[in-house]
Amino acid sequence: MKNRFAKSRVIGSVAIAVVTAATSILFQSCEQHTITYPEAGYESFSTSVQPIFTKDCAGCHGGSLAPNLSEGSAYISLTTNDYINTDDPEASLLYTKLQGSHSSYTSSGNKEMILEWIKAGAPND
Numbered sequence: 001m002k003n004r005f006a007k008s009r010v011i012g013s014v015a016i017a018v019v020t021a022a023t024s025i026l027f028q029s030c031e032q033h034t035i036t037y038p039e040a041g042y043e044s045f046s047t048s049v050q051p052i053f054t055k056d057c058a059g060c061h062g063g064s065l066a067p068n069l070s071e072g073s074a075y076i077s078l079t080t081n082d083y084i085n086t087d088d089p090e091a092s093l094l095y096t097k098l099q100g101s102h103s104s105y106t107s108s109g110n111k112e113m114i115l116e117w118i119k120a121g122a123p124n125d
């Protein structure tokens with residue numbers, strides 16, 4: 001009787017360990033693939049702007065449709081093709097597009113974030 005009880009406790013512990021390991025693996029893989037919007041307040045292109053492009057734009061602008069807004073390509077694509085006007089940030093095609101036909105593709109907070117980046121001189125940081 002005592003022995004049977006001990007055996008089921010061991011099985012129980014192993015089951016808990018397996019479930020715990022599986023859950024943490026699941027959470028880790030979620031963290032790696034979940035793209036979240038940046039916090040309010042412009043910090044840098046890579047932390048404030050690229051996550052918006054990755055989440056809201058790269059589904060269409062992932063390579064074959066200009067500008068290429070996928071990670072690693074967006075900065076070059078935007079700055080070598082006249083999408084950004086640092087002398088008159090509001091007149092940048094990237095920004096006017098988001099005010100016009102693309103206005104539903106991202107939030108107004110994200111549009112402001114993109115404008116802040118252009119106003120900061122569109123650095124590659």
Ligand code: HEC
Binds near residue numbers: 057067093097101
């Ligand atoms: C559902 C697909 C789709 C999504 C999502 C999308 N776009 Fe577009 N975008 C297009 C298409 C199609 C065009 C070309 C036709 C046009 O100019 O509207 C375009 C054009 C553009 C242009 C002008 C390109 C040029 O050379 O004239 C810019 C800039 C742009 N998109 C930026 C963005 C940004 C930034 C986002 C994310 C907030 C975004 N797009 C999300 C489909 C999309």
